[in-house]
Amino acid sequence: MSDLWRLTAHEAHEGLRTRQFSAVELTQSTLDRIDAVEGAVHAFITPTPELARQQAEEADRRFASGTATPLTGIPVGVKDLIVTGGVQTTAGSRILEGFNPPFDSHVYEQIRRAGAVMVGKTNLDEFAMGSSTEHSAYGPTHNPWNLELVPGGSSGGSAAAVAAGECIISLGSDTGGSIRQPAALCGVVGFDPTYGRVSRYGIVAFGSSLDQVGPIGRDVRDAATMLDAIGGHDPRDSTSNPEPMPDLRQYLGQDIRGLRVGVPREYFGYGIEDGVRASVEKAIATLESLGCTVDRELSLPSTEHALAVYYLIAPSEASANLARYDGVRYGFSDRDASTMWENIEHTRGSGFGAEVKRRIMLGTYALSAGYYDAYYKKAQQVRTVIHREFEEAFKRYDVIVTPTSPTVAFPIGAKTDDPYAMYLNDIFTLPSAVTGLPAISLPCGLSDNLPVGVQVIGNFFDEGSVLRVAHALETAIGFANRLPEIAPGTP
């Protein structure tokens, strides 16, 4: 019974449904695992064991009364960018330290309704700005595959927690790759749905036209199960898609013969590591052997511009989104100041970290009078060009397959002094992010004993095709739910 934390959500659900164990036992197993490895991994900012036990008891009552869902009783980690009523929500920032929200985000409401058990709020780069989870005001998260490496980011805590067995599924958010890249670096599945598929209500805003919540799990089925629970229309988010979401699990276990797969040649440059290339090539060959038509002639020439587009639009939106943190109404406030303006300046000066300040300055500059046309407006125009390229491609392909990240996990501290090198780590996740397309990352092998992720990008609101291909590929590769051994006694 002590290894219950190793189960996937669908395995755990089967055990709960057939009364092999209770939700309280499953949760306790996960909490014990957290006690054992959290000191080494540091996946959480705020663990919530009391709440978890309470929700587990409630879950057991739902199994008894026959109102359980596939998520009922499943231990879940929630990225600390997601507002959870009554539970501190920091966004990884000192400026929100102690902020206890009086309301729930849509996604937290949804997983509670489904009966999930929240074991804690996971670590992230401050305000989701980063690719390594090193830019957290609460210390870095360590990669469970090698504790000296980063887990990726910004949803590094969510990915590491799933890989380390500290929760079974987690919620992350993706603005430029923040679900997929850490999922790749931690050897788990991360799914960034179509922009508008999941309500952003209660997601601490970073880049509003890019932010999207999605699941991180140990296999494709678990990711689909979580997206089923959180997706769909929410009138509180005007950018939420009004169409009802189909039952996504119907796409799992389907034949993918005859599906058209595009492999864009631009996605094999940018310093891609040989091990990553080899692993992804193997996955592409697997797709061919499964009967897909793979076309390697696809070209998406604007790919390289996605980075510039992203680093103009996301910081511009962030410069406005983060203006509300002034210490007046909530969160951290520097009370030693002698005037109102000094109070606001000091609060922001010591409340925000260096990367956040860098992006606020970038965005403020890009929107300034005289620079707007050259930067923000130009970026939006190029964004449209990238959008059109994908639109054209999806007339010919059902999915596009690429590596998720050019590298495997890198050492903590390796890129913190070189923001541009850090930004380049998202080069393969940025184009679909600025377009709003659905994209999943799933593990496709190891390189130097570190996981490599392959990315499957689908057309707008065609999460079905993405899941169909990802599930078939996962089955053929056989990597699902492979968890690393965490050296006992490490820091």
Place this chain on the structure above:
Amino acid sequence: MTATATRYETIIGLEVHVQLLTNSKMFCSCAADYSGAEPNTHVCPVCLGAPGVLPVINERAIELISLTGLALHCSIAPFSKFDRKNYPYPDLPKGYQISQYDLPICAGGYLDVVTADGPRRVGITRIHMEEDTGRLLHRVDPVTGEGYSLIDLNRAGAPLMEIVSEPDIRTPAEAREYLVRLRQILRYIGVSTANMEDGQMRCDANISLRPVGQAEFGAKVEVKNMNSFRAVHDALVFEELRQAEALDRGERIPQETRGWVDDRAVTVSQRTKEEASDYRYFPEPDLPPLRFNEAYLESLRASLPELPEAKRNRFLALGLSDHEAETLVETRDRAEFFEALKARIGGDEQRATKLAANWVLGEVGRWANETGQNLADLPATPEKLAKLIQMAEEGAITAAAAKEVFSAVAESGEDPATVVEKRGLATISGDDELTAVVRDAIAGNAQAVADYHAGKESAIKFLVGQVMRATRGRADPQKATDLLAAELDSK
């Protein structure tokens, strides 16, 4: 013609902010009517600018601004959007205001005003939608003597439209006239209470002078902080003179913002152009653009009431004087009461028009002034009042009695005939009864009789007065005069 008008031409443009009469705020479900409420009781996470919240457009506000645009002859943009206006201030919870920058909902309209030099058409540049800010309350600690500020966010997020005029206004009197006409229209179409005193309508003025005959405009001074039509007028008079004197001295007028100080009757410099903010407008990513179709606009057009100008022209055509027509259309309920009354009186249209106008401008208007109530709440409905007028016209009651009956009906809502009967107010019809009263008057007023016989014709008026008093106004004054003359002359 003002004192400076021979040397300089005054150019004025007005920016008017109007709070819309919606049930809820612009982007959340808080009640929009916060008047008299305790500070910070009409607030929610959305209008408090909590992390992660999102705006949802109030559809009714969009209807009201579109109606305003149609009433002011604007074109309604088929495609419009919201933008973020960035500036830090503690009364602005998000650090940006959701407003509209380059694609306002309404543009290119006009408002006709009547000026001392005849009619003038003032162009409306644009009308855009935005959210209101909160309010800062500045206090002084009675013990320490230190100043501090409190924030009330009840008003934050209330729907506000800004109506920007072309620089077509030439005198302070015209500016006031523009505001009066604008307020009249806003109230007619029911989009706002448009009270300047309680801030439902706010006005900033741009004013510049140029030498007569010069084509280009002089430097523009923006005047703020005017809380009544009178203040707008007085501030503009002050500015006109201040700028003319400066120009006379050969000084350059700096482009700046000045504040009107009401108790000192002066404007003072607040900030110069160099200190002006860069608002870094960019499209609001949380709200999809607005698209207006013709069917929607057609239904709005159909719901517009007849506007004051059209009504005034129609009333003039009925034979009313300028003054009568103007006064009748001043408020919509007065004009509508007049029309209802005229219709109930019926018969010859000119006669009905005259009678209805006399009553509405007389007794009915007096009642409204004295009680401060709306005519819709007057118990003497047009139906009852028409009956009363009919009785007076037929001689069943005298004019004096009619006023008394009106007061009674306005109080109780009783039927006029019932009041006449209960109070015995019917005109004395029998000659015998009146002759007896006449003889009593002659017998009791020897001095007046003597004066009459001495050739003082006016003495008979005194005696008529005595008769009227004795009959409590029920005597026909002409008949009383005739009878008195006959009695006196027969002596």
